[in-house]
Amino acid sequence: MSLLDIRKLNVTFGHGSNPFRAVSGLDLSINSGEILGIVGESGSGKSVTMLAMMGLIDAPGIVTADTLSFAGQDLIGMKPAQKRQIIGRDIAMIFQDALTSLNPAYTVGDQLIETLKQHTPLRGAALKARALELLEQVEIPDAKSRLNAYPHQLSGGMSQRVMIAMAIACKPKLLIADEPTTALDVTVQAQIMELLVNLQKQNDMALILITHDLAVVAEIAQKMVVMYAGEVVETSATDTLFATPRHPYTQALLSSIPEHSKGARRLNTLAGVVPGQYDRPAGCLLSPRCLYASAHCVSQHPPLIPIAGTSVRCFTPLDSNGIPSHE
Amino acid sequence: MFSFIIKRISVAIPTFLGVTLLAFALIHMIPGDPVLLLVGERRLDPEFYRAAMQRLGLDQPLYVQYWDYLRQLLQGNLGESIVTHEPVMSEFLKLFPATVELSMAAMLFAVVCGLAAGMLAATKRGTVIDHTVMGAALTGYSMPIFWWGLILIMVFSVHLDWTPVSGRIALEYDIPAVTGFMLIDTLLSGEAGAFKSAVMHLILPAIVLGTIPMAVIARMTRSSMLEVLREDYIRTARAKGLSRSRIIIVHALRNALIPVVTVIGLQVGTLLAGAVLTETIFSWPGIGKWLIDSISRRDYPVVQGGILLIATLIIFVNLLVDILYGVINPRIRHSR
Numbered sequence: 001m002s003l004l005d006i007r008k009l010n011v012t013f014g015h016g017s018n019p020f021r022a023v024s025g026l027d028l029s030i031n032s033g034e035i036l037g038i039v040g041e042s043g044s045g046k047s048v049t050m051l052a053m054m055g056l057i058d059a060p061g062i063v064t065a066d067t068l069s070f071a072g073q074d075l076i077g078m079k080p081a082q083k084r085q086i087i088g089r090d091i092a093m094i095f096q097d098a099l100t101s102l103n104p105a106y107t108v109g110d111q112l113i114e115t116l117k118q119h120t121p122l123r124g125a126a127l128k129a130r131a132l133e134l135l136e137q138v139e140i141p142d143a144k145s146r147l148n149a150y151p152h153q154l155s156g157g158m159s160q161r162v163m164i165a166m167a168i169a170c171k172p173k174l175l176i177a178d179e180p181t182t183a184l185d186v187t188v189q190a191q192i193m194e195l196l197v198n199l200q201k202q203n204d205m206a207l208i209l210i211t212h213d214l215a216v217v218a219e220i221a222q223k224m225v226v227m228y229a230g231e232v233v234e235t236s237a238t239d240t241l242f243a244t245p246r247h248p249y250t251q252a253l254l255s256s257i258p259e260h261s262k263g264a265r266r267l268n269t270l271a272g273v274v275p276g277q278y279d280r281p282a283g284c285l286l287s288p289r290c291l292y293a294s295a296h297c298v299s300q301h302p303p304l305i306p307i308a309g310t311s312v313r314c315f316t317p318l319d320s321n322g323i324p325s326h327e
Numbered sequence: 328m329f330s331f332i333i334k335r336i337s338v339a340i341p342t343f344l345g346v347t348l349l350a351f352a353l354i355h356m357i358p359g360d361p362v363l364l365l366v367g368e369r370r371l372d373p374e375f376y377r378a379a380m381q382r383l384g385l386d387q388p389l390y391v392q393y394w395d396y397l398r399q400l401l402q403g404n405l406g407e408s409i410v411t412h413e414p415v416m417s418e419f420l421k422l423f424p425a426t427v428e429l430s431m432a433a434m435l436f437a438v439v440c441g442l443a444a445g446m447l448a449a450t451k452r453g454t455v456i457d458h459t460v461m462g463a464a465l466t467g468y469s470m471p472i473f474w475w476g477l478i479l480i481m482v483f484s485v486h487l488d489w490t491p492v493s494g495r496i497a498l499e500y501d502i503p504a505v506t507g508f509m510l511i512d513t514l515l516s517g518e519a520g521a522f523k524s525a526v527m528h529l530i531l532p533a534i535v536l537g538t539i540p541m542a543v544i545a546r547m548t549r550s551s552m553l554e555v556l557r558e559d560y561i562r563t564a565r566a567k568g569l570s571r572s573r574i575i576i577v578h579a580l581r582n583a584l585i586p587v588v589t590v591i592g593l594q595v596g597t598l599l600a601g602a603v604l605t606e607t608i609f610s611w612p613g614i615g616k617w618l619i620d621s622i623s624r625r626d627y628p629v630v631q632g633g634i635l636l637i638a639t640l641i642i643f644v645n646l647l648v649d650i651l652y653g654v655i656n657p658r659i660r661h662s663r
Contacts, residue, residue: 054566056562056565056566081570083568084568084569084570085568086568087565087566087567087568088566088567088568088569089568092566093566095559095562095563097559100558100559100560101559101560101562101563102560102563103560103563103564103578103581103582104560104582104656104657104658105581105582105655105656105657106581107657114567114569114577115567118567118568118569119568150657150658152657152658163563166563166567
């Protein structure tokens, strides 16, 4: 049984005849100790999916799902008070902008201790000791004095480490990292990724990495989910995905990695933007931007179809040469 | 911190100077003079008038009078009342506790109700509760104090007979002034019922005086709270699995309070201005009523001294707010 199992997750915003569908019919699962990468450009619904899973979508957002189970517990029918015992303890999340994700009015120690107080029986001096231990675990130098530091006294990388310390405080079974390195310098990015992977191994956590940067997940994720306009367009093992992308969107994403077009004068890009509420195509959501779109693609919406261990939402999946297969 | 306080005080000096000049100019611009008002115009002996004017130094050119006033001020002398011959300072100190008591009660009402209303409106944003609370706040803000005071007296004192109409305490009590604060003095006196009487006398004026600051605080709290609730760290707090009340009170309110504290500080000025009207309506023997009476008597030293003391108070409170700011907001504390 998988640790997290999501079936037919829908997240919509707004009422009336034309609500905005941020996520539609999303299936996703992850096993204990696994690393899953969710990729897609901005606006593809990656973060919303995870926020919805954690119950952090507010009205007017509406979240529905056939299944939303974590470690055998049904998250969707659960009372908020009960859910709060899981959130922050068994499922933890870190965010893109660590500096603004920490409360400026409290010290690092206060914020760490708050999580511990909420979910563990530790009290008094033990709390402080554990907080210190956590800061050392995320390799913060001079951890003792950092306990009394305020977020504005920390660098971006340092605050992301604090966020990570807070997230792993209760040894979660699942850690969600939402673009954890996007706001950081390249050198710091590598350090943070290394730290995340180490912690994942040490604590045997499942890790979901949300990113728009394929290079970040390429080396560490076992499975990949590619999202586009609120839908999964391809799921696959990471190696397979990089070797033979089946969906034209995945192919486009891969070819826009700078390393993949060495020597070229211009970087490959996919023209256009993710469709919004009012320009949502009737057929395949990628059809206006897809190089291979046919009349069929424009009129019909493709289902997610399994091909050789992967799933692809395309009528004409690409073959191993990167050319659309025609029936 | 210390150098910051020194800096702020030195910045206040030109403000003081401006206030003295303004107060001096304004009171001398009003037609009539104290001697005329004291003896009346009817059987005015020109010789006596001239002598009185000379004795008070009012026959001098204005700039000489102003210069004399400033010189006295630098020696810490605010002068004495033309009418009562009491030093301005001692009159002020005698009446000041009554105003402080009223203002503090009003502020307490304003802060407690304003914060609660603002938080309620923010957390119930867009609902009937939000619109009702904010509508009430706007109404309160637009209410002229003198009218609002009279309406409350009519309803609660005259029709319902719940509270007394005016004064600080019922006439049957003779409370020795120890601290000048009626609530404390009545407790010290040990007279049965005196404390209750003092409280009852305080309620209406405090509500009248506190209404505008309450409305301002409620609106500020709401908007500041709404802004803070959108912050990333609120999302983090929710992702920690904290309860909604803890998120709002611990994580949101502390940050939302930063602009609210400034507003509360600024309201002290509004409060003292409002005290002038409120004290007049409720015959509250404080500095507001004292100033109004002195203006109508053209008691120059009292008006000038009173305004200067009130200005000092406001500057002092603003300094206090700045210091308090640093306590709430660590980013400011450390940048100094």
